[in-house]
Amino acid sequence: MRWRYILNIVGILNLFFGLTMVFPLLCGLFYKDTSVIPLLESMVFTVGGGALLHLFFRGAKAEVITQREGMAIVAIAWTVIGLTGALPFYLGIENCSFVDAFFESVSGATTTGASILTDIESVSKGLLFWRSFIQWLGGMGIIVLSVAILPFLGVGGMQLYKAEVPSPVPDKLKPRIRDTSMILWKVYALISLAQVVLLLLGGMSLYDALCHAFTTMPTGGFSTRNASVAHYNSVYLDTVIIVFMILAGINFSLHYQVMRGRPLAFWRDSECRFFLGAVLVLVLLVSFDVYGAVYRSVGQALRYGSFQVVSIVTTTGFATADYEKWPAMSQLILLLCMFLGASAGSTGGGMKCLRVMLCFKFCYKELFLLIHPRAVTHVKIAGKAVPDDIMRSVLGFMSLYMGLFALNSVILAGLGVDFMTAVGAVAATIGNIGPGFGMVGPVDNYALIPEIGKWLLIWCMLLGRLEVFTVIILLVPEFWRK
Amino acid sequence: MKIVIVGAGEVGFHIASHLAHENKDVVVVDKNADALRRVSENIDVQVIHGSGSSPVVLMEAGIKSAEILLAVTNKDETNLVACLMASMLSSSTKKLARIRNADYDDYHEHFQQHAPHIDTVINPEIEVVKTIDRLMQVPGAVDVGEFADGRIKFIGVYLEKTARLAGVQLSDLPSMLGDERPLIAAVVREDELIIPHGNDRLMAGDLVYFISEEDKLYAALSVFDKHAQPLNRVLIIGGGRIGFRLAALLDQRSIQSKIIERNPERCSLLAQKLNKVVVLCGDGSDQSLLAEENIQDIDVVITLTDDEETNILASLLARRMGARKTITKISKFSYLSLMTTIGIEQVVSPRLSAINSILQHIRRGKVISAISIKGEQAEVMEAVAMETSDIVSKPLKRISFPKGAIVAGIIRQEKIIIPSGESVIEPGDRIIIFATRKAIPGIEKIMAVKLEFF
Numbered sequence: 001m002r003w004r005y006i007l008n009i010v011g012i013l014n015l016f017f018g019l020t021m022v023f024p025l026l027c028g029l030f031y032k033d034t035s036v037i038p039l040l041e042s043m044v045f046t047v048g049g050g051a052l053l054h055l056f057f058r059g060a061k062a063e064v065i066t067q068r069e070g071m072a073i074v075a076i077a078w079t080v081i082g083l084t085g086a087l088p089f090y091l092g093i094e095n096c097s098f099v100d101a102f103f104e105s106v107s108g109a110t111t112t113g114a115s116i117l118t119d120i121e122s123v124s125k126g127l128l129f130w131r132s133f134i135q136w137l138g139g140m141g142i143i144v145l146s147v148a149i150l151p152f153l154g155v156g157g158m159q160l161y162k163a164e165v166p167s168p169v170p171d172k173l174k175p176r177i178r179d180t181s182m183i184l185w186k187v188y189a190l191i192s193l194a195q196v197v198l199l200l201l202g203g204m205s206l207y208d209a210l211c212h213a214f215t216t217m218p219t220g221g222f223s224t225r226n227a228s229v230a231h232y233n234s235v236y237l238d239t240v241i242i243v244f245m246i247l248a249g250i251n252f253s254l255h256y257q258v259m260r261g262r263p264l265a266f267w268r269d270s271e272c273r274f275f276l277g278a279v280l281v282l283v284l285l286v287s288f289d290v291y292g293a294v295y296r297s298v299g300q301a302l303r304y305g306s307f308q309v310v311s312i313v314t315t316t317g318f319a320t321a322d323y324e325k326w327p328a329m330s331q332l333i334l335l336l337c338m339f340l341g342a343s344a345g346s347t348g349g350g351m352k353c354l355r356v357m358l359c360f361k362f363c364y365k366e367l368f369l370l371i372h373p374r375a376v377t378h379v380k381i382a383g384k385a386v387p388d389d390i391m392r393s394v395l396g397f398m399s400l401y402m403g404l405f406a407l408n409s410v411i412l413a414g415l416g417v418d419f420m421t422a423v424g425a426v427a428a429t430i431g432n433i434g435p436g437f438g439m440v441g442p443v444d445n446y447a448l449i450p451e452i453g454k455w456l457l458i459w460c461m462l463l464g465r466l467e468v469f470t471v472i473i474l475l476v477p478e479f480w481r482k
Numbered sequence: 483m484k485i486v487i488v489g490a491g492e493v494g495f496h497i498a499s500h501l502a503h504e505n506k507d508v509v510v511v512d513k514n515a516d517a518l519r520r521v522s523e524n525i526d527v528q529v530i531h532g533s534g535s536s537p538v539v540l541m542e543a544g545i546k547s548a549e550i551l552l553a554v555t556n557k558d559e560t561n562l563v564a565c566l567m568a569s570m571l572s573s574s575t576k577k578l579a580r581i582r583n584a585d586y587d588d589y590h591e592h593f594q595q596h597a598p599h600i601d602t603v604i605n606p607e608i609e610v611v612k613t614i615d616r617l618m619q620v621p622g623a624v625d626v627g628e629f630a631d632g633r634i635k636f637i638g639v640y641l642e643k644t645a646r647l648a649g650v651q652l653s654d655l656p657s658m659l660g661d662e663r664p665l666i667a668a669v670v671r672e673d674e675l676i677i678p679h680g681n682d683r684l685m686a687g688d689l690v691y692f693i694s695e696e697d698k699l700y701a702a703l704s705v706f707d708k709h710a711q712p713l714n715r716v717l718i719i720g721g722g723r724i725g726f727r728l729a730a731l732l733d734q735r736s737i738q739s740k741i742i743e744r745n746p747e748r749c750s751l752l753a754q755k756l757n758k759v760v761v762l763c764g765d766g767s768d769q770s771l772l773a774e775e776n777i778q779d780i781d782v783v784i785t786l787t788d789d790e791e792t793n794i795l796a797s798l799l800a801r802r803m804g805a806r807k808t809i810t811k812i813s814k815f816s817y818l819s820l821m822t823t824i825g826i827e828q829v830v831s832p833r834l835s836a837i838n839s840i841l842q843h844i845r846r847g848k849v850i851s852a853i854s855i856k857g858e859q860a861e862v863m864e865a866v867a868m869e870t871s872d873i874v875s876k877p878l879k880r881i882s883f884p885k886g887a888i889v890a891g892i893i894r895q896e897k898i899i900i901p902s903g904e905s906v907i908e909p910g911d912r913i914i915i916f917a918t919r920k921a922i923p924g925i926e927k928i929m930a931v932k933l934e935f936f
Contacts, residue, residue, distance in 0.1 A: 067523065158526045175484065175507035175528040387515065 001480075004060035006073050009160075011053030013077045014084060016146050018046030023133055024088070027207075028126025035126025038092030046084040068479065070159025071470045074143055078462055081142060082106040085134050092127050093117075099454050103446065104131065106458045109138035110465035111347060113221025113317040113434030114425075114457070116447045120226050125207065128224050132211040138465070139218020139347040140188045140252075141165060148181035157181070166467040167344045173253050187255050188347075192217045195244045202237045216244045219348040221317030221434040228319040228442070229307075238303060238320060242310050249275060249314035249342030270382050275343050275353045282333055283309045289330045305330075313337040315349040317434025319442035331437070335424070338431045339401075349432030349464050351401055355394045357381075362391060400468050405430055408460055415453045425449065429460040483507065485844070486548045486575075488534030488564045489555030490517040492815060493580065493606075493833050497552060497840055499525045504923050509543045512555075535563035537571060546572045550844060553579040554836065558586065565598040578602045578843055580836055584723060602843050609835035610811070611727045617809055617828055618716070618782050620699070622708030624689065624827050629864040629914050630893045633696050636667075636862055636914075637703070640827065643686040645707040653680035664692040664702040665900050667890045667916040668860060673819065675860050675918060677886055693890045693914065695898050711806065714738055717780045719766030719796050720787030721745075721752050724811065724832070728784065729759045740775060742766045744787075766796040769803070778804030786811045797826055860918045862890070865929055869909035872928045879903035884924030887917035 021043040028035040065073070086105035090098055100116045107114045108131055117123060123131075137145065143164040147157035158177045173180045192213045199209035208224055215222045225231035229241060247255070250272055257265035266272045287298075287305030295301040304321040311318045312334045323334055341350015361379045368377060378385035405426055413422035417439060424436025425446070435442040440449070449457065463471045473479050483506050487494050490512035498521060501508050508527040511534040512518050522529045532539035534555060545551065551568045553561035561579040568575055579600045581590075590603040616626035625638030641648050655663050669676045670689040676682065684690060694702040700710050716732055718725050721743030732739040733756050740760040743749045749763040764771045766787060777783070783800040785793040790812055797808040809828045812818060821829050841861065867874050873881060878889060878901055891914040892899040892907060899905060907913060917925050 064524070172528045175509050175526075176502075176505070177526050179507070 001069060001072065001482075002060060002062060004057045005062050005065075006069055006076065008054055008057035008060050009065075009073050010077045010080055011050045011055075011057065012150065013050070013073075013143065013146055014080050015047055015050030015054060016150065017081050017084065017137075017142055018043055018048075018050055020133070020137060021046065021088070021130070024126050024130035027129040028124065031125045033124040033126055035088070035092050035124040035130075038088050039126055039130065041091055042084070042087035045087060049084065065159040067159055067162070070163045071473055074160055074163035074466065075462075075471050075474050077143060078109065078466060082109055082458070082462070085109055085130075088127055088130050093123060097451075099451055099458075100447075103454050103458055105134065106461050107429075107434075108132075108134035108220065108222060109142070110432050110461040111135050111139050111218040111220040111315070111349065112429055112432045112461045112464070113215065114429055114436075114440070114461070115222065115434075115445050116454070118445060118447050120224065129207070129211060131222050132214040132220075132224070135218045135220030135222055136192070136214035139220060139248075140185055144181045145185055148178060148185050163470045164466065165345075166469060173256060183256055184252050187252055187259065188217060190259075191244070191247055191255065195240065198240045198244075199237065202232075202234060202240060204232070204237065212241070213244075216241055216316065216318075217248050217347065219245065219248045219314045219316040219342065219346070219432070221311070223318065230320045235303060238307050241318060242307055245310050245314045245316045245318075246276075246279065248316070249279075249310075249346050249348045251343045251345035252347075253345055268382075271343050271354045271357060274357050278340065278353065279310060279313060282313065282337065286326075286330045286333055289327050289333075293327050294325065308334065309337060312433060313340055313350075314342045314346075315431055315433045317428070319435060322441065322443045324437060324441045324443075335427060335437070338427045338433050338436075339405075341431055351398060351431075354381075355398060358386060358391065358394050359398060362395070397468060400472065401430070404460075404463060404468065404472070408456060411456060412449075412453050415450045415456075417449065417453065421449075425453075425457060426460055429457045430464040432461060432464045483550075484509070484544065484548045485550045485552065486511065486540070486543045486545055486568075488512070488551070488553045488561070489580075490514065490521045490529070491554070491556055492813065493554045493836050493840075494552070495521055495525075496815060496833070497554070497837055498527050500837070500841070500919075501844070502526050503919055504926075509548070511539055511543050533560070535560050535567060537567045540564070540567055540571060545575060548572065548575050550576045550578065552840060553577070554840070555580075558583050562593075562598055562600075565593075565600045569597070569599045573599070576601045576843070578604060578840055580604045580606065582607055582723070584727075602839075604836055604839045606832040606836035606839070607724050607727060609839055610724055610830050610832045611731060613830050613835060614728055614784060614809055615731065617830070618713055618784075618807075621703060621711050622706070623703075624829075625691070627862060629862075629891070630898070630912060634693060634891055634893070634898060634914065635696055635699055636691065636693050637699070638670075638689055638691045639703070639706050639708055640822075641684055641686055641688045641690055642707060645686070647684050647706060648686040649683060651681060651683050652678055659705060664694045664698075664705060665890055666690060666692045667862070667888065677888060677916070677918070691916075693900075711781065713781050715780045715782075716740070717742070717775065717777070717783045717800070717805070719783065719785045719800075720793070720811075721748055721761070722786060722788060725784075725786040726752060726755070728786070729756055733757055733759050742771070742775075767792060767799060769799065772800060772803055780805045782807045782809060784809045784811075790814055790817060794821075794824070794826060798824070801825070860886075860916065861922060862914065862916050863925075864912055864914050867907045867909060867911045867913055868929070873913070874907050874909050874911075877904050877906055881928065883928070884917070884921040887915060887921040887925050890914045890916045 021039055025039045028039055082105050086101035089096055089104050090101035103116050141164045143160050147161055161177050173183050195213040195216060196209045199212055211224045254265045254269055254272055283306040286309050287301045290305050291298060291301035307320045308323050339351055340356055341352050342348025344352045344354040365377050365379055369375060379391055409422045409426040412426055421438030421440055424438050425440045428434060428436035440446050485501055485506055485508050487498055487510045490510050494510060498508050498510050502525045510521050510527050511530045513533050515531055518529045518531055530539060530543050545568055553564040555561055558581045561581060565577045565579050568577055577600045581603050582605055593600045593603055617623060620626050620637060622639050623637045627636035666678060668691040669678050716737055716739040718729055718741040721741050725741060729739060729741050740762055742762045742764055744765055746763050749761050753761040777800055783805040785796045787793055793810050797810040801808050809830060810826050812829050812831050813833055889901050892901050893912040915925055
């Protein structure tokens with residue numbers, strides 16, 4: 001572990017992150033609101049701090065980054081970015097404690113969308129823009145963006161990319177990681193742009209359209225309104241957002257293939273079929289469940305049922321209805337959705353459909369082997385056998401994920417919150433969803449969680465965004481041994 | 483530029499790493515998942531699991547958009563079929579194949595003109611024998627490259643403690659040596675490659691690379707206190723394919739040579755094919771055998787068995803028992819950097835030879851030959867200066883050369899010019915460029931032909 005080099009790179013990444021604060025700053029200047037000074041201060045501090053860190057350790061150079069160093073860089077960079085991203089909130093919002101600002105910033109960068117703000121609409125436009133923009137950056141990955149734009153990350157970029165976008169099955173669109181990152185970001189930006197246009201057509205203001213597109217595509221879920229998307233009460237806007245949440249929940253390399261003129265790519269990909277199929281089945285189940293019990297008409301049941309299911313399963317976390325008033329089955333389905341998550345290679349969180357699918361197939365294989373003890377079978381995806389080591393890492397991931405979920409919810413309950421809140425808050429933060437159950441349901445927020453609990457949930461959000469291994473490995477003593 | 487490499491062995495791995503560092507798009511195909519993992523974890527390239535001779539796999543690797551296909555698996559058959567498939571799928575792709583079996587030697591041209599249309603057949607064994615030959619000819623050299631059909635030599639020598647150049651500042655060289663001085667292109671000191679400037683000093687223990695014309699070579703070597711020694715007696719240990727090729731070459735030249743081979747059947751075959759060479763059946767690391775064959779009088783011992791460790795031990799033993807010089811075959815790259823530490827100076831590597839011959843065919847512009855030195859940290863290349871490239875028709879000092887690159891020689895018709903800042907390269911000149919790995923993309927840009935709009 002070459003610490004000087006790691007800090008050097010973290011410095012560069014932070015500098016780069018600081019530069020992106022120019023966008024909310026422009027927005028603040030445009031609206032001439034109170035956010036200008038705090039944003040300017042934060043930007044100077046972040047850029048300056050990053051530059052100092054880089055200059056101080058500029059002597060430390062390396063040709064290659066090892067996998068270990070890549071993980072350390074990404075985990076540390078995300079924490080530092082969370083801290084510096086919190087500065088505008090800390091400086092710009094009255095009575096905002098540091099842990100609250102940090103929580104809000106990490107919730108943004110990890111695309112969780114859990115908020116501690118009780119009155120969102122009272123916050124200045126510049127800050128709300130930053131709050132949405134930080135989600136957009138975090139969705140496709142601030143480090144992936146750096147790899148695409150900063151040429152000197154070159155070969156080392158690969159290790160950083162792997163640590164920030166850990167996919168169960170490696171997926172490289174182009175021979176070089178830089179080109180791959182660039183394509184992903186272009187596709188991401190293009191779809192976001194399409195959504196902005198469609199939202200504008202539905203009557204949203206440009207500001208709201210931008211902010212909502214910035215939080216839909218990364219499956220983030222921050223809204224500029226207290227009532228989230230329910231504020232607009234428009235079937236058209238609901239539909240547009242549902243469609244784009246689903247798009248964001250699909251592997252971005254499939255979007256690239258479709259754009260390259262292969263329209264059947266979605267259908268040919270088994271994970272995508274699984275994801276779309278699961279969404280359809282769950283939407284029908286929930287709509288059927290809430291029809292009659294909550295909503296009078298089939299149309300309404302479908303509208304609210306589908307929005308909420310899609311919002312949760314893609315781990316976005318927008319709300320158009322208070323699902324805590326729904327029947328138990330619907331609530332349980334939504335809870336399970338938090339674990340299922342979106343596709344691998346999408347911006348969504350959770351355990352990812354691919355892993356769940358592999359796990360199902362693995363279980364079936366075990367049953368099959370009980371019936372035919374001498375059979376030779378493999379877990380297959382798209383006609384190809386999945387190597388044992390990938391299967392192992394998938395199972396390892398799922399056990400760790402469930403284990404950490406259990407441990408953290410016990411700790412949270414120990415801090416004095418009730419059962420549903422503890423379970424819901426941890427499931428919603430480790431899966432990067434946002435709204436949970438109980439005290440942190442879709443119409444509530446995280447302001448009332450005790451302070452230690454907020455630190456715990458910040459950790460959960462980072463765990464979820466970097467897919468557990470990159471973060472948890474820093475806690476393994478072996479990692480630090482020379 | 484996109485390059486598909488079939489085979490993720492040592493050669494494939496190192497070429498891929500070389501090219502990835504130059505920001506080229508590389509796709510590596512191999513059947514062995516472990517070899518592929520090593521590639522994908524260390525190098526920024528795309529990997530595809532599957533047989534390189536399969537058309538489906540080649541299509542998946544994007545052979546249609548690839549400029550070059552390198553077939554470098556350890557099976558000649560796979561390489562041939564991969565090229566055959568590639569020529570069916572994408573006829574514009576340039577194909578290079580590594581083919582080692584001597585039985586194919588006579589058919590290399592046939593492969594170019596007919597069915598697989600392999601643009602270049604690379605046989606590292608032929609290259610290795612050439613390298614060994616050069617090393618034997620040049621006293622004290624640890625690295626010998628040739629340019630301009632052998633008229634310019636590129637030599638690496640170790641500077642001894644007693645050498646008169648040890649500790650001398652480069653800017654003092656003209657006054658010490660006059661005009662007939664060799665051009666020092668690079669120095670390797672403690673595993674680091676330096677392109678020296680006027681105020682740098684040469685130190686004892688440095689590996690100095692210089693460029694010299696062939697007829698001035700011995701004069702240049704004597705500057706470094708390396709003096710010509712007669713080459714009369716040669717001992718080859720290991721009678722495999724390379725050993726046999728080398729023995730056959732020495733046989734023609736009437737140099738007294740002996741070859742030691744362990745396998746009796748192979749010995750009998752060698753004895754049938756070779757005339758004057760003495761074929762000995764035995765173990766190359768057997769002291770009594772070496773003593774019996776008067777090892778102390780041998781000029782050069784060359785160890786060429788398939789076993790790396792045996793080669794190293796046999797070389798050390800021969801040196802200790804009085805052989806004047808040893809040349810050791812090493813295939814594992816990880817060993818190369820250790821060799822000077824344990825006292826083995828002259829090393830040949832079939833894989834490095836293969837990489838060198840492949841590199842010259844990959845370079846853009848009109849590159850005639852390229853040699854990588856010092857574990858691939860740098861490269862020397864010979865290229866034709868094209869009329870529309872950035873490099874011609876202005877003094878060298880006005881060309882924005884990338885850092886870490888120098889023009890080491892200009893060949894104009896029959897003349898060889900050692901350039902200064904004032905020299906002007908004319909279109910059609912052949913130039914020799916020395917460049918570190920990082921500078922290579924920049925060099926390629928300068929050398930490339932610009933598209934001109936009418």
